Each structure stands twice: as C-alpha cells, then as structure tokens.
Amino acid sequence: MSHVFPRHTKASTPVAVGGDGCYIIDSNGKKYFDGSGGAAVSCLGHSDPDVTAAIKGQVDHIAFAHTGFFTSEPAEQLADLLIEHAPGKLDRVYFVSGGSEAMEAALKLARQYFLEKGETSRHRVIARRQSYHGNTLGALATGGNQWRREPFAPLMIETSHISPCYEYRGRADDETAVEYGQRVANELETEIQRLGAENVMAFVAEPVVGATAGAVTPVEGYFKRIREICDHYGILLILDEVMCGMGRTGSLFACEQDDIAPDILAIAKGLGAGYQPIGAMLCTSEIYEAIENGSGFFQHGHTYIGHPTACAASLAVLKKLTGGLVDQVHPLGDKLDATLREAFGQHPHVGDIRGRGLFRGIEIVEDRESKTPFDTKRGVNKALKKAAFEAGLICYPMGGTIDGVKGDHILLAPPFIMEDQHISEITDKLQTAFKAVF
C-alpha cells in the first residue's frame, strides 16, 4: 500500500519512470504524448540535456544557500535575463517555488506598497469570475471558481469578482468584439466606484485564462482599457502569467500581445519547465523603491526563495526560450489550431476552439446551437481525460463553473520542441478519445 497522499484519493495513477522528449513513460513501458505539459509546465519536454547539466553543475558547486545570508550567481543571472526581456517598467524579480506563492507574494507586495505610501485603506482586490490564481488562501480568494472557494469561505480575504472577457459566451449579437471588451472592462470601473477607489489596491487577471476555462483569449482593446482604468484610479494591475507566460502563447510574456504591461507579474510553470519547482514575482522599480525607501523589508519570505539549483535550471530554460525556441510557438500553434479545427470544427459537441500559440482550448457543449453545456454529473471532461490517457495522450480537461455556467473544456499545451508530426498524433489520439466518449 502506498503512503503517498495522492491528488485524488480514489484514483490509481501509473508510475512515471522516464521522460523522452515530448513523451512520458510509465513503469509498464507505456508512452504518453504530453499534450498539456502536465498543467502547461513542460515546455521543453522531458529530457533536455542542457537543463539537466545545469542542475548537476549547480549541485556540484552548492545546491542551496539561504537568501537571508546569500544571493547566488544563477539567481542574479536569471533575474537579469528576465528583466532584459520583461515588458514595461518591470525591474525586480522575487523568486519563489511556484505559482500560488508568486500570487501570494504579489498580493502582499501590493498591500505593503500602499502601506509604505501611507495609503492605509487600500486593501480590496478585484478579480474576475473566470480565473485560477492558485490554492493558497490569498490566491484562492482571488480565483474565480466559486466551487473552489466555497469550502474555505470563512478563511477567504474579501475579493470582488467581475465578468471575465469571454467572447464565446459573453458577447451580445448586436455588439462588436471591441464593444464587448470595453463593456466588460468597464465593469472594473463600476466596481472600483462602488468600493471607493481609496479602498482598492489591485486588479488581478490572467491575460489568457488557462485551467479554469481552456485558453480564453481577451478581445482587442480589453486589457488596454483595464490598464487605463487602473492608472486612472491609482490601482495596481497584477497579471497572472503562471500558466500563459514563458512563451506559451508565442511571446515570452503573454501581455506583450495585448500591448500592455502590469505593475506586478506572476510567473511559474514554464519558468522551470518542470525540471525544478520555481516561480517568480516581478515588480516595477516604483514599487520596489517604495519598500527600499520605506521599511526596507518586504514582510514576506519562504525558506526556498531564490533556490540556487532551481534558478540554475530556470536560467538554462530561459536561455533556450529566448534563444529562438519561443519563435517556433506561433507557427506550430497556428498549425495545431488549423488541424484541431479540421478535426473538431464541425463536431456536434464542440462549441468553441480557441487560444494563442501552443495554448489551445476546446469547449465541449451538449448543444452547439444553444451552447448548452453538459450536465456536470455526466463528467464529460473526466471521461475525455481518461479516454485520451488510455489512447496515450495527456491533455488537461477541466469542468466546473465557467463564468456562472457549468461547462467542460480541454486544454492543450504541448512542448515547444514538438514537431509537425506530433500535431496529427495529438489530433488522432483526441479523436479516439472523442469516439470513446460520444
């Protein structure tokens, strides 16, 4: 009997014993194409020799030194490289061990920034109904899935949730996409006015919504209007690129494609590509200087922040991403999109195919015309996940409440190292799964 506390106590999962490029191999020798990089993590696949060499090299020197006493060469170099490529005025990097930690740090930094400035009443966070920001309490409170928050409601910080930018379900027939984007962005202003701007510290959003909704992209102009509103009311814009960042959508940072920059940015997943657990929070020099010229101490921290081995792995990953690998994401993503549309575009249970780069979502519906989702009791996303897994494809199906509507979707986030033939492998295996379920 296993003594591991598993993710799902009633499921039995195979034992992963090997990685080979885009594939994971289990203890029975079965190979799975990692079509979702786990949860949009493994952007370099599973056997990158440069990343493993960087890890070994760092461990040979020193595996860990606490940041209360030391910085490290890989942390310094990684921060330099990130900032060289970061959008807007992002200037400082705070390393953590994952996405939730990055979001938690972002929320606390926002609060402390306003405290340092003497704006003590600013504490309220506004987020969107369709989003996932992590499972620690602060991050969970900002996430949009009510079913995730509900059991822990008494522990939550108070957060307002406005509409997402979800064109497939939200845009009215008589509206253009741009008009729709402005309408939903303006909900932020309405909520700020309702709460009183002097009480609001931040607006939080994923530029492309991942796990909760299946690669939902914003419409043109939406984030520009969001940025404008934040600036007008002196509110910080925190972007969560934990899933959609690090080249996943075709640019190193997803928000570049919306031509905006945040005040605070959270990244993780692709930052370490799964070779080491690492995340980061980036902030502007203005925020950093408020701390530096104020208390001089960000009241936060974890034992493993700036872990040298994690930073060494991430540095090797980032050199690859910025050394040309991200340039492959758009062309490969366009081909994947076209192939998915050809295979599933007319499927009676496919409502929408969407995404950017190698971040693609398929929304499953019972009825295409009315966009009616399946009853959640039917467990369509779980059945698809299981059937795809049996066919040797890892994809990331999720269900739950998508902006108030129960729904199912599949998220694809394959490795950037994949080749053209892998696109048909994904589609073929997914078709096998669809045939098994519908």
Ligand code: PLP
């Ligand atoms: N933010 C987003 C957008 C995510 O997708 C996730 C994880 O899926 C997180 C935050 C939390 O990251 P982690 O699971 O590394 O704590």
